[in-house]
Amino acid sequence: MANKSNSPKRILLRILLYIVVVIVCIVTLYPYFAMFCTALKNRAEIFSMNGTILPITAVWSNFIDVWHRAPMANYMLNSLMIAGGSTIIAMLCGIPAAYALARMKFKGQTIFLGFVIVSQMFAPVVLLIGIYKVMSILSLTDSIIGLIFINAAFNQAFTIWLLRGTFIGISVEMEQAATIDGCNRLQGMTKVLLPVAAPGIVTTLIFIFINAWNEYTVALCLISTSEREPLTVGINVFNGYNMIEWQYLFAASLFAIVPVVILFMGIEKNLVSGLASGGVKG
Numbered sequence: 001m002a003n004k005s006n007s008p009k010r011i012l013l014r015i016l017l018y019i020v021v022v023i024v025c026i027v028t029l030y031p032y033f034a035m036f037c038t039a040l041k042n043r044a045e046i047f048s049m050n051g052t053i054l055p056i057t058a059v060w061s062n063f064i065d066v067w068h069r070a071p072m073a074n075y076m077l078n079s080l081m082i083a084g085g086s087t088i089i090a091m092l093c094g095i096p097a098a099y100a101l102a103r104m105k106f107k108g109q110t111i112f113l114g115f116v117i118v119s120q121m122f123a124p125v126v127l128l129i130g131i132y133k134v135m136s137i138l139s140l141t142d143s144i145i146g147l148i149f150i151n152a153a154f155n156q157a158f159t160i161w162l163l164r165g166t167f168i169g170i171s172v173e174m175e176q177a178a179t180i181d182g183c184n185r186l187q188g189m190t191k192v193l194l195p196v197a198a199p200g201i202v203t204t205l206i207f208i209f210i211n212a213w214n215e216y217t218v219a220l221c222l223i224s225t226s227e228r229e230p231l232t233v234g235i236n237v238f239n240g241y242n243m244i245e246w247q248y249l250f251a252a253s254l255f256a257i258v259p260v261v262i263l264f265m266g267i268e269k270n271l272v273s274g275l276a277s278g279g280v281k282g
Helices: 008-039 062-069 072-103 109-119 124-137 144-168 172-180 185-196 198-214 217-222 231-238 246-266 268-278
Strands: none
Touching: 008 246, 062 072, 062 231, 062 246, 072 109, 072 144, 072 185, 072 198, 072 231, 072 246, 109 144, 124 144, 124 217, 144 198, 144 217, 172 185, 185 198, 198 231, 198 246, 217 231, 231 246
């Protein structure tokens, strides 16, 4: 067995695998590295014909100046309210719907599930005209509340689909045992099912939050006042008509990435188990 595991063929395959992993990491991380290096340059160096990737003199003050040149704190607060609000609404509506699809049988269930899957294929930009018309009727075109509802709606199908797979993967006998102990269906769901499904729920929650945090197109079209702009739209203040301030634009973009990175680092273990439990069930 030892000779077989250390055979030249296996060693070659392992080396090729490592090479592929390294290449994928370089391709994935290089844009962020280039952003970071550009954020440390001054304007003259960025537009120099003899410039290099690495900054000649690192201008760390760019990361401080960006907060004075734009209301970054307000942009981040708006993004936090939009992402947090849409995540709460999507989860409050998605958990009962996913539970019903996983535990109950009713007419039209297959059609409804197919509709849920198909609805994930539509990008917000495809329905932008209709979204703007509806928001205009509801007087929510220049409103954070409007963006919360829109992001919650577009993440609802994904929420139901992933949580349904998670709930199906949990044994029904656990809830039946709780019923024997005197729990009703609601208590069985809240006290038994949801704690066991925590990895899938956390994974779904994080994906919804990140999708809402990164949303750009709808917010760009609906928000007309800078005070209500989320971070993805607000940083365009550095994209001027005559001059793009790349150092500030990339510095602000890196600040927008930080919350997403922190979330992924915090739920890494739950992410893998949550995707495994929710994404492979029929």
